Amino acid sequence: MDGIAMIDAKEYLKKTSAELDGPIKSYIGDEEPANLMESSRQYPYAGGKRMRPAMAVACCGAVGGDKSKAVPLAVAIEYIHNFTLIHDDLMDGDEVRRGMPTIHMGYGMPTAILAGDALFAKAYQIMCELDIPAERMREVLRYVSKAVWDLARGQQMDVNNEGKIVTEEYYTETIKLKTSVLFAAAAAGGAIIGGADDETVKAINEYALEVGLGFQMWDDYLGIAGDSSKTGKSVGNDIRKGKCTCMVTHAIRSIQDPAILEEFKGILGNMDATDEQCARAKQIMEEAGSIEYALDLAKGKIESAIDRIKDLPEGEDKEFLISLARYSIDREV
Amino acid sequence: MDGIAMIDAKEYLKKTSAELDGPIKSYIGDEEPANLMESSRQYPYAGGKRMRPAMAVACCGAVGGDKSKAVPLAVAIEYIHNFTLIHDDLMDGDEVRRGMPTIHMGYGMPTAILAGDALFAKAYQIMCELDIPAERMREVLRYVSKAVWDLARGQQMDVNNEGKIVTEEYYTETIKLKTSVLFAAAAAGGAIIGGADDETVKAINEYALEVGLGFQMWDDYLGIAGDSSKTGKSVGNDIRKGKCTCMVTHAIRSIQDPAILEEFKGILGNMDATDEQCARAKQIMEEAGSIEYALDLAKGKIESAIDRIKDLPEGEDKEFLISLARYSIDREV
Numbered sequence: 001m002d003g004i005a006m007i008d009a010k011e012y013l014k015k016t017s018a019e020l021d022g023p024i025k026s027y028i029g030d031e032e033p034a035n036l037m038e039s040s041r042q043y044p045y046a047g048g049k050r051m052r053p054a055m056a057v058a059c060c061g062a063v064g065g066d067k068s069k070a071v072p073l074a075v076a077i078e079y080i081h082n083f084t085l086i087h088d089d090l091m092d093g094d095e096v097r098r099g100m101p102t103i104h105m106g107y108g109m110p111t112a113i114l115a116g117d118a119l120f121a122k123a124y125q126i127m128c129e130l131d132i133p134a135e136r137m138r139e140v141l142r143y144v145s146k147a148v149w150d151l152a153r154g155q156q157m158d159v160n161n162e163g164k165i166v167t168e169e170y171y172t173e174t175i176k177l178k179t180s181v182l183f184a185a186a187a188a189g190g191a192i193i194g195g196a197d198d199e200t201v202k203a204i205n206e207y208a209l210e211v212g213l214g215f216q217m218w219d220d221y222l223g224i225a226g227d228s229s230k231t232g233k234s235v236g237n238d239i240r241k242g243k244c245t246c247m248v249t250h251a252i253r254s255i256q257d258p259a260i261l262e263e264f265k266g267i268l269g270n271m272d273a274t275d276e277q278c279a280r281a282k283q284i285m286e287e288a289g290s291i292e293y294a295l296d297l298a299k300g301k302i303e304s305a306i307d308r309i310k311d312l313p314e315g316e317d318k319e320f321l322i323s324l325a326r327y328s329i330d331r332e333v
Numbered sequence: 334m335d336g337i338a339m340i341d342a343k344e345y346l347k348k349t350s351a352e353l354d355g356p357i358k359s360y361i362g363d364e365e366p367a368n369l370m371e372s373s374r375q376y377p378y379a380g381g382k383r384m385r386p387a388m389a390v391a392c393c394g395a396v397g398g399d400k401s402k403a404v405p406l407a408v409a410i411e412y413i414h415n416f417t418l419i420h421d422d423l424m425d426g427d428e429v430r431r432g433m434p435t436i437h438m439g440y441g442m443p444t445a446i447l448a449g450d451a452l453f454a455k456a457y458q459i460m461c462e463l464d465i466p467a468e469r470m471r472e473v474l475r476y477v478s479k480a481v482w483d484l485a486r487g488q489q490m491d492v493n494n495e496g497k498i499v500t501e502e503y504y505t506e507t508i509k510l511k512t513s514v515l516f517a518a519a520a521a522g523g524a525i526i527g528g529a530d531d532e533t534v535k536a537i538n539e540y541a542l543e544v545g546l547g548f549q550m551w552d553d554y555l556g557i558a559g560d561s562s563k564t565g566k567s568v569g570n571d572i573r574k575g576k577c578t579c580m581v582t583h584a585i586r587s588i589q590d591p592a593i594l595e596e597f598k599g600i601l602g603n604m605d606a607t608d609e610q611c612a613r614a615k616q617i618m619e620e621a622g623s624i625e626y627a628l629d630l631a632k633g634k635i636e637s638a639i640d641r642i643k644d645l646p647e648g649e650d651k652e653f654l655i656s657l658a659r660y661s662i663d664r665e666v
Contacts, residue, residue, distance in 0.1 A: 032506075036489040087450065091443040110424040110492045113446065114485045117420065120453060121481035128475045134467030141474070142461045148454035152447045156369040159443045173365075 007319045009327035016057065017050040023075050024053075027126055039107045039115040040122070043082040046098045051215075052183055053078045055324065056190035059204050061317035062309070065194020069131055073140065073193060076123035077186040080144070083119035084151055084182075086112055091159070120148070132193055140189040143205070147185035154178030163242045163269050168249040172213065180212025203308045207321065210305035215328040217298035220245040222332075224282055225291065230332045236278030242269025246297055250290040260284060298329045340652045342660035349390065350383040356408050357386075360459055372440045372448040373455070376415040379431045384548075385516055386411045388657065389523035392537050394650035395642070398527020402464050406473065406526060409456035410519040413477070416452035417484055417515075419445055424492070453481070465526055473522040476538070480518035487511030496575045496602050501582040505546065513545025536641045540654065543638035548661040550631035553578040555665075557615055558624065563665045569611030575602025579630055583623040593617060631662045 028041050053074030060070035088094075089102040090112045096102065104112035127144065130137045154177025161174060187208035191201045222231050223238040224247060238245065248268065255261040267273050267281040285291050305325045312318045361374050386407030393403035421427075422435040423445045429435065437445035460477065463470045487510025494507060520541035524534045555564050556571040557580060571578065581601065588594040600606050600614040618624050638658045645651045 031486060033486065033490050033493050035493065036486055084450075087446050091446060111489065113420050113424060113449075114489050114492075116446075116450075117417075117453070118482060118485035120450070121478055121485060124457065124474065124478035125482060128471055128478055134471045138461055138467045138470060141457065145454055145457035145461055149451060149458060152451035152454060153364060153366065153369055156444065156447050157366050159447075160366050160368065 007323045009320065009323040012320050013049055013051065013054055016054040017047065020050055020053050020074060023071050024078055027075060027122060035107060035111060036114060036118060039103050039111050040118045042100065042103060043085055044078055048098065050078060052081055052186040055183060055208060056186040058317045058320050059187045059190030060194035062312050062321060063191050063194040063196035063200055070190045070193045072126050072130055073189045076126040077182065079119045079123040080148060081182060083116040086116040130193065136192055140192050143185040143188045147181040150177045150181040161244055164244065165252060166244050168246055171244055171246060171249060175216040176213060179216040180209045183212040184208040207305045207308040210301045211325045211328055214298045214301035214305065217246060217294055218329040220247065221294060227332060236275055239268060239278045239281050240271050240273050246294040247285050247290045250293045251285045251288045254288045254290065302326060302329050340656045342653065342656040345653050346382055346384065346387055349387040350380065353383055353386050353407060356404050357411055360408060360455060368440060368444060369447060369451060372436050372444050373451045375436060376418055377411055381431065383411060385414055385519045388516060388541060389519040391650045391653050392520045392523030393527035395645050395654060396524050396527040396529035396533055403523045403526045405459050405463055406522045409459040410515065412452045412456040413481060414515060416449040419449040463526065469525055473525050476518040476521045480514040483510045483514040494577055497577065498585060499577050501579055504577055504579060504582060508549040509542065509546060512549040513542045516545035517541040540638045540641040543634045544658045544661055547631045547634035547638065550579060550627055551662040553580065554627060560665060569608055572601060572611045572614050573604050573606050579627040580618050580623045583626045584618045584621045587621045587623065635659060635662050
């Protein structure tokens with residue numbers, strides 16, 4: 001591992017999130033009808049880590065570009081991320097996000113569908129006005145449009161996987177499509193806006209793909225071992241839902257004792273499992289080395305991500321990208 | 334009215350719809366997961382009038398462009414139209430379209446949301462590859478992205494209007510956003526691809542906006558006076574839903590007798606209204622001159638549309654555009 005990341009990613013993210021607040025709140029005007037404007041604003045205006053837009057801006061800077069030119073892309077990516085959150089919450093029947101009722105709870109199902117669609121369209125309106133040569137804009141849009149297509153695929157695979165045991169390979173493909181591709185489009189898009197050559201864009205794209213994988217694997221870990229008072233997710237939720245994470249796929253293929261395997265499978269996906277049973281399932285995975293295995297997998301992705309950008313010139317933006325990669329598997333929330 | 338349209342729009346549409354069948358079926362490959370691919374294909378592959386894509390191609394030809402270059406845009410517009418249909422059917426709870434179960438009925442709600450999102454993304458993937466200078470592609474995308482934003486607004490206004498008496502102006506704005514803007518983006522996009530100058534693009538855009546208004550007004554007329562065995566819509570449906578069309582707004586402001594106005598308002602929006610009551614509501618609108626008024630309004634839009642493109646060079650494509658405008662208020666379905 002070369003270089004020492006001196007930037008505190010969490011603090012830096014707070015700063016960039018605050019800097020992006022103005023731009024994020026500047027694109028949805030007071031058009032008719034008011035309930036569509038309000039509902040499309042709710043999620044992106046509410047804050048959050050804003051990792052994707054921060055990545056877009058930093059990747060532009062890391063290749064020597066004018067970071068201000070990547071800000072509209074950052075906003076567009078955040079709108080797209082939030083469009084998928086609105087639709088996901090509706091599909092999953094989730095009732096609360098960021099301390100507020102989800103859009104379908106607050107405004108009804110039709111408005112949730114339309115607020116998502118509207119944010120998606122607005123993202124493209126914003127990207128059409130990127131202040132870069134049109135040929136480069138075309139290239140940015142290629143990455144982003146492919147990402148949204150893949151996102152829908154990943155989300156559908158996630159829906160299809162529910163309650164099933166899939167392979168680690170299939171699970172990894174699912175989270176790549178569901179999570180990594182939008183990180184990757186943000187990063188590649190930022191680099192393209194910054195004027196990077198094809199090889200650099202490719203390296204940055206791969207960096208973000210790996211970060212996305214590590215990020216999601218860490219999310220899965222927090223779902224099992226995180227502090228539920230911080231994550232806001234009840235521990236055991238993923239076990240009851242039978243979410244087939246890398247920890248679960250490892251346990252299934254590694255548990256030697258048929259009785260324990262049977263016990264594990266009996267808890268997994270059982271919506272009525274008690275907290276004690278969920279704790280037992282976690283213990284079984286611990287004893288099978290599955291949690292350590294998944295953490296090593298996540299660490300590997302992050303080290304690999306950092307390796308992809310080793311040739312970028314040294315500087316604050318590169319440092320942040322390295323630090324952000326490590327933070328993605330070292331956060332409590 | 335200058336020129337005699339010699340082209341039979343209905344026949345010509347059949348021909349162009351058949352020609353577009355191959356391209357429309359060529360962009361969604363056999364990727365994972367299969368249920369998302371199948372569900373996103375279902376509507377666009379099933380046919381339909383395909384007026385919007387036909388308009389895109391004809392507008393390209395009408396300005397002297399290479400029509401084959403507008404085919405990908407035509408496909409993208411049709412995908413966007415079908416994405417909105419999938420989401421609309423879900424919002425409206427409609428169970429059948431084109432003789433098949435709607436997507437949410439056949440595949441469930443999450444897949445209906447995702448199939449719509451996927452078609453939307455695919456449309457942009459297609460448009461990124463338009464074989465025209467990038468600066469022109471940017472201009473096409475501006476029109477299309479603005480249209481989808483407006484579509485969501487129009488759809489939300491439609492949801493909000495339900496069961497309310499709105500003004501004719503507000504209703505016209507609603508159908509403009511809900512229907513016309515996508516026609517207009519198809520037409521303007523085709524003209525841009527064909528190499529038209531700004532003034533011509535603007536004229537063609539306005540032509541299609543007016544055609545869209547006339548088209549929707551005629552749709553409303555068919556909902557009241559059409560042959561339900563052909564339209565597939567039960568006569569009285571719009572009356573029971575209280576749909577505030579231009580016929581209704583005219584009746585409300587024109588009926589002099591307070592007793593008849595009361596009777597009319599009592600039927601409108603009454604989901605339990607009998608067929609006899611719906612027929613009575615229609616009779617009241619007839620006697621108030623409201624149906625004639627709305628038809629005149631639609632005719633005016635179409636004549637105005639045709640007037641916008643009078644300066645285009647004569648030829649088959651211009652003839653089709655004129656004929657298509659007239660057909661949009663002279664069809665049985």
